[in-house]
Amino acid sequence: MTVGRVRLKEHEYDFPLYRPPSEARSLLVRVTRGCTWNKCTFCSMYKHLRFQRRPLEDILRDIAWAEQCCRDDVETVFIGDSNSLVIKTTDILTVLNRLYRSFPGLTRVTTYARAKTLYKKPFDDLLRIRRAGLNRLHVGLETGNAALLKKIYKGATPETFIEAGRKVKEAGFELSLYVLLGLGGEEHWQALARDTAAVLNEIDPHFIRIRTLQPQIGSEIYADLQTGVFTKATPETVLQEQRLLLENLTVTSHYLSDHITNYVPVNGTLPVEKASLLAVLDEAIGDLPGNTALQQQFSRKDQLKSL
Numbered sequence: 001m002t003v004g005r006v007r008l009k010e011h012e013y014d015f016p017l018y019r020p021p022s023e024a025r026s027l028l029v030r031v032t033r034g035c036t037w038n039k040c041t042f043c044s045m046y047k048h049l050r051f052q053r054r055p056l057e058d059i060l061r062d063i064a065w066a067e068q069c070c071r072d073d074v075e076t077v078f079i080g081d082s083n084s085l086v087i088k089t090t091d092i093l094t095v096l097n098r099l100y101r102s103f104p105g106l107t108r109v110t111t112y113a114r115a116k117t118l119y120k121k122p123f124d125d126l127l128r129i130r131r132a133g134l135n136r137l138h139v140g141l142e143t144g145n146a147a148l149l150k151k152i153y154k155g156a157t158p159e160t161f162i163e164a165g166r167k168v169k170e171a172g173f174e175l176s177l178y179v180l181l182g183l184g185g186e187e188h189w190q191a192l193a194r195d196t197a198a199v200l201n202e203i204d205p206h207f208i209r210i211r212t213l214q215p216q217i218g219s220e221i222y223a224d225l226q227t228g229v230f231t232k233a234t235p236e237t238v239l240q241e242q243r244l245l246l247e248n249l250t251v252t253s254h255y256l257s258d259h260i261t262n263y264v265p266v267n268g269t270l271p272v273e274k275a276s277l278l279a280v281l282d283e284a285i286g287d288l289p290g291n292t293a294l295q296q297q298f299s300r301k302d303q304l305k306s307l
């Protein structure tokens with residue numbers, strides 16, 4: 001059941017600005033505001049915000065309001081904003097303990113996290129956080145290509161992602177990694193697809209979530225697009241990139257394109273459904289040149305703003 005957002009708003013409850021689509025029914029709890037890094041060239045999400053850790057008493061007050069409003073309705077919680085595990089381990093443990101005490105039906109707590117933060121966090125801290133009930137981490141990989149990671153200013157190398165990914169899996173977390181198609185524009189898509197598959201294969205995350213770059217106002221990539229420094233990949237290139245990525249995956253993951261930016265819905269479990277997922281992409285790639293309705297549908301994706 002969804003929680004009472006309207007009733008929480010009455011109490012000036014501090015909602016995170018973003019959450020994954022899979023957390024649409026979750027209670028949202030904000031422990032930080034903004035992004036500790038805030039430099040990725042494709043991202044406009046928190047550019048207007050100065051990063052802040054919220055005082056623990058404010059977070060606990062929000063949880064108390066949520067308990068008063070929806071104690072028996074909360075089954076899942078998402079913690080925001082973009083890199084929650086940067087707060088003190090003792091504080092995140094306090095928040096988790098309070099959440100499980102407040103909501104008897106709670107079964108899952110998830111958060112966004114940066115790979116670099118997970119890489120640096122002591123393993124014992126991760127273990128304690130996992131045991132206190134944080135189940136799943138959503139991490140933006142974007143690409144496995146070292147040069148492109150540098151170019152988009154991601155602040156992490158493929159090796160950082162691999163080490164952080166293996167570490168959090170060993171600590172018992174479910175790991176959801178995000179891939180952003182089209183980041184290389186029209187060039188080098190074959191190398192990007194192969195390098196991204198190689199990193200994903202090394203980690204074997206529980207979830208691979210596909211996104212397609214639709215540059216947003218406020219991001220550096222959007223400015224580069226306007227000045228001609230960056231050329232956006234065509235839908236056909238993006239689909240080819242996705243096909244090659246999928247073809248090279250040897251993971252045992254849920255593969256999901258659960259976002260409005262993607263041209264084609266491709267969802268299934270790997271490796272068992274790989275052939276049928278490739279067939280979905282092949283059909284779209286084959287249809288595209290002569291199918292005006294499909295071209296128009298894809299072109300509407302290219303106009304998406306305020307994601």
Ligand code: SF4
Nearest residue numbers: 035038039040043082
């Ligand atoms: S993509 Fe994530 S880490 Fe990068 S600036 Fe945006 S919120 Fe921060």
